[in-house]
Amino acid sequence: MIKAAVVGASGYIGGELVRLLAMHPEVEISAVTSRRYSGKKIHKVHPHLRGLNLRFTDSYSFDADVVFLAVPHGTSMRIIEDYMGSAKIIDLSADFRVSPSLYEEYYGGHLKPELIDEFVYGLPEIHREEIKKAELIANPGCNATAVILALYPFRGEVDEAIVDLKVSSSAGGRRENVASIHPERSHVVRVYKPFHHRHEAEIKQETGINAQFTVHSIDLVRGLLATIYFKMNTNEKELYKKYFPYLKEPFVRIVKEKGGMQRLPDPKYVIGSNFIDIGFTYDERNQRVILFSALDNLIKGGAGQAVQNMNIAFGLDETLGLSYLPVYPV
Ligand SMILES: NC(=O)c1ccc[n+]([C@@H]2O[C@H](COP(=O)([O-])OP(=O)(O)OC[C@H]3O[C@@H](n4cnc5c(N)ncnc54)[C@H](OP(=O)(O)O)[C@@H]3O)[C@@H](O)[C@H]2O)c1
Known part of the structure; x- marks a missing residue:
């Protein structure tokens, strides 16, 4: 043990x-x-x-x-x-x-x-081989995990992206803080950090892309959604191909449906799990790619990813103790 x-x-x-x-x-x-x-x-x-x-x-x-x-x-x-x-x-x-x-x-x-x-940057989908040998692992930030995994397939092709982030209250930790008490936080859609969010540093380092964040605090206890925009001349078939390498990843799910209410990622459907859901769409008229990435900040954005890193670093099956499905409804 x-x-x-x-x-x-x-x-x-x-x-x-x-x-x-x-x-x-x-x-x-x-x-x-x-x-x-x-x-x-x-x-x-x-x-x-x-x-x-x-x-x-x-x-x-x-x-x-x-x-x-x-x-x-x-x-x-x-x-x-x-x-x-x-x-x-x-x-x-x-x-x-x-x-x-x-x-x-x-x-x-x-x-x-x-x-x-x-330290090895502990994002298994990118640094698995280094994590296997690591003694010291720096677990990524929750926002950074969401944005890096969505953007990573575009490294070298995109210089800049705009990122809109909607984050839950648990991302701020358990310490007492007036901005987080129920009357202040309930029903809120508050701009928390308009620019220069610290997690931009991790994205720059891992993808080479200058991602400018605007972070909003919203009325959720867990979960976050990143919506990412950049210009590119492409199409949806090519965008889907970009994510083919993730099809073998145990905790990355590509969410891209033609119809229905849940066509694209929504944090509601990952809560309680180590999954990250990534989706995409293409605005042909404006030649703009729009990516979506949802995760539970306390699991794939934090503790779950840390356990995933522990499994890799100790030579265990990467999914051990993590293969539960999301809780629904939440
Ligand atoms: N919340 C998230 O979604 C999330 C996601 C990814 C990463 N993270 C990162 O994970 C870390 C923990 O986040 P959190 O949200 O759990 O924060 P938190 O709820 O504020 O908990 C931090 C804990 O650290 C302990 N602590 C504080 N100063 C300490 C010290 N000098 N020595 C020993 N223990 C100390 C405190 O326990 P006592 O005061 O009882 O000792 C406290 O309970 C942070 O660095 C955060 O940025 C958070």
């Missing part, structure tokens, strides 16, 4: 990691940390996990083969060296995803820029 520890287990990503790892046939959870809830049973914070015999600890030294860091960005870089060498590390923060120069441009100063190069 693989011994797994979750640092930051009281957060949304931490809770989702515990849920997935508790159902994984090859994993035994050896520690779940929280500074605020140390000593408390896990269901005091995550009521849906009632019945798991786990208590939070504020001891950050434990026996583990893999450590998941589910802490805010800026925190992983402070604590990472405590675990390096003794366990594989899967970091869910943004600290080690992009090169030092992109980090500086989008986030500011880094405490350990020399470590960034030691």
Whole structure:
């Protein structure tokens, strides 16, 4: 069995990691940390996990083969060296995803820029072979996963894309914040970040495409939809061919129906699963490609992708513990 520890287990990503790892046939959870809830049973914070015999600890030294860091960005870089060498590390923060120069441009100063190069960017559909040998894995951002996987087949052909993102409230984490309380968040379609979103850095690095995001907070608890626009002289048949390499991917589904209400991806139909749904259309009149990409930010956009990376890095079947279908209706 693989011994797994979750640092930051009281957060949304931490809770989702515990849920997935508790159902994984090859994993035994050896520690779940929280500074605020140390000593408390896990269901005091995550009521849906009632019945798991786990208590939070504020001891950050434990026996583990893999450590998941589910802490805010800026925190992983402070604590990472405590675990390096003794366990594989899967970091869910943004600290080690992009090169030092992109980090500086989008986030500011880094405490350990020399470590960034030691990390593999944990997007299995693109970096599977490197992940197999990796000790240090930087799990991608949720928005970045959606946009990179949709755009990756167009790298080298497109310089720029406009991205409209609609994101759920859980993407902002569990910390208290007036903008996220129910009266403020309910029924909202709020522009959260009109431009220069930090996840643009990951897209630039992985695809070479300058993707300009506008992020909107919408009235969903989980899930996100990316709508991506760029000019190209093509047709729908050619667009479909671009995605042929994904047909062998266990967690990528191409959604492109001729009729009906669900012709193109919608986060409603991936919630609770590790799937990413990608679709496309072509506006011939304007020679514009429009791509759509939907995922559950806490699963393929976070904890599920981290478990997928763990499976690959430990030589397990990539889908182990992840082959559940979405929950419906949600
Ligand atoms: N939410 C998403 O959809 C999503 C998707 C992909 C990636 N991510 C990334 O995953 C990470 C976790 O996100 P989240 O949404 O779960 O955030 P969250 O709900 O705010 O949880 C973060 C947890 O980290 C712990 N923590 C904070 N500072 C710490 C420190 N100095 N030392 C140890 N633990 C500390 C906190 O636990 P205690 O205060 O109880 O110790 C807290 O529960 C973030 O970097 C985020 O950007 C999030």
